[in-house]
Amino acid sequence: MVRAELLLVLLGASQVALQHIGTSLRYVSDECEQLKRDLDAMSINGDQLKNGIVGGQVVESACTKLRSLNVLDFRSDDGQAALCGNTCYNATAATYAAMLNYDCFQGDDEFEVANQRLYAASFQFGCQRYDSDKYCVTLIGETMDAAGGSYSLCDDVVKELECCFESYRRYMSFGTNQTVTEMNYIKNKCSSISGISTPCSCGYNTYAANISNIYVCNAGTSHTEVQIFRCGQRTGGVVLGGVLGVLLLLFG
Numbered sequence: 001m002v003r004a005e006l007l008l009v010l011l012g013a014s015q016v017a018l019q020h021i022g023t024s025l026r027y028v029s030d031e032c033e034q035l036k037r038d039l040d041a042m043s044i045n046g047d048q049l050k051n052g053i054v055g056g057q058v059v060e061s062a063c064t065k066l067r068s069l070n071v072l073d074f075r076s077d078d079g080q081a082a083l084c085g086n087t088c089y090n091a092t093a094a095t096y097a098a099m100l101n102y103d104c105f106q107g108d109d110e111f112e113v114a115n116q117r118l119y120a121a122s123f124q125f126g127c128q129r130y131d132s133d134k135y136c137v138t139l140i141g142e143t144m145d146a147a148g149g150s151y152s153l154c155d156d157v158v159k160e161l162e163c164c165f166e167s168y169r170r171y172m173s174f175g176t177n178q179t180v181t182e183m184n185y186i187k188n189k190c191s192s193i194s195g196i197s198t199p200c201s202c203g204y205n206t207y208a209a210n211i212s213n214i215y216v217c218n219a220g221t222s223h224t225e226v227q228i229f230r231c232g233q234r235t236g237g238v239v240l241g242g243v244l245g246v247l248l249l250l251f252g
Contacts, residue, residue: 032104038095042088063088071126074141077134084127090207096120097209100174110176117174124216125171129204136164136200154190163200170199170216
């Protein structure tokens with residue numbers, strides 16, 4: 001049975017809106033305030049800002065179109081490539097990465113904060129490839145579809161994901177402590193799989209950034225084991241779950 005708190009992260013991450021940073025009891029840094037303004041500014045169509053709205057019609061910009069989507073929804077490789085070619089993707093991913101590095105997402109509700117962080121980090125994983133034109137998001141969806149209702153977690157799912165497993169694991173380090181515990185269990189259960197700790201190459205991820213010393217991809221340093229710190233506690237992994245609802249099957 002899936003834990004209720006994990007379901008909140010799984011089902012809520014794709015719908016989060018980044019309008020809240022900090023709380024009334026916590027000072028929000030100038031850096032975080034500026035980054036939020038930068039995100040808001042991206043949503044304005046530059047031509048319309050300069051020339052005015054023509055015929056009363058607001059034209060959707062590349063940035064507003066991108067932020068209206070869930071970059072981790074299942075798409076074909078071609079569909080994911082088109083999304084990753086959005087002219088606003090780089091600026092959006094970089095701004096969210098900076099917000100994570102400045103610890104801009106805080107609050108009293110652990111799960112809402114986790115959803116905020118996961119949404120921001122989804123732009124790190126969304127364009128991760130495991131081959132020149134093959135995307136991890138697509139592979140995960142195809143793998144779960146092929147696994148059907150009866151499968152071996154390690155042999156039919158984790159093994160098939162290859163380097164995408166570790167890259168997704170690192171993406172989910174931005175979730176809750178519970179997600180860390182769940183992924184730790186999966187990694188230990190499937191520890192006999194060769195290369196389980198090796199993420200996909202950063203050469204296949206144009207938008208990857210260093211966030212709190214974590215890359216979702218292999219940046220060329222030692223990756224035998226990445227230790228994740230959440231809420232001041234050292235842990236050893238994260239959960240294979242998150243905004244891809246199909247991965248709920250892993251915990252059935």
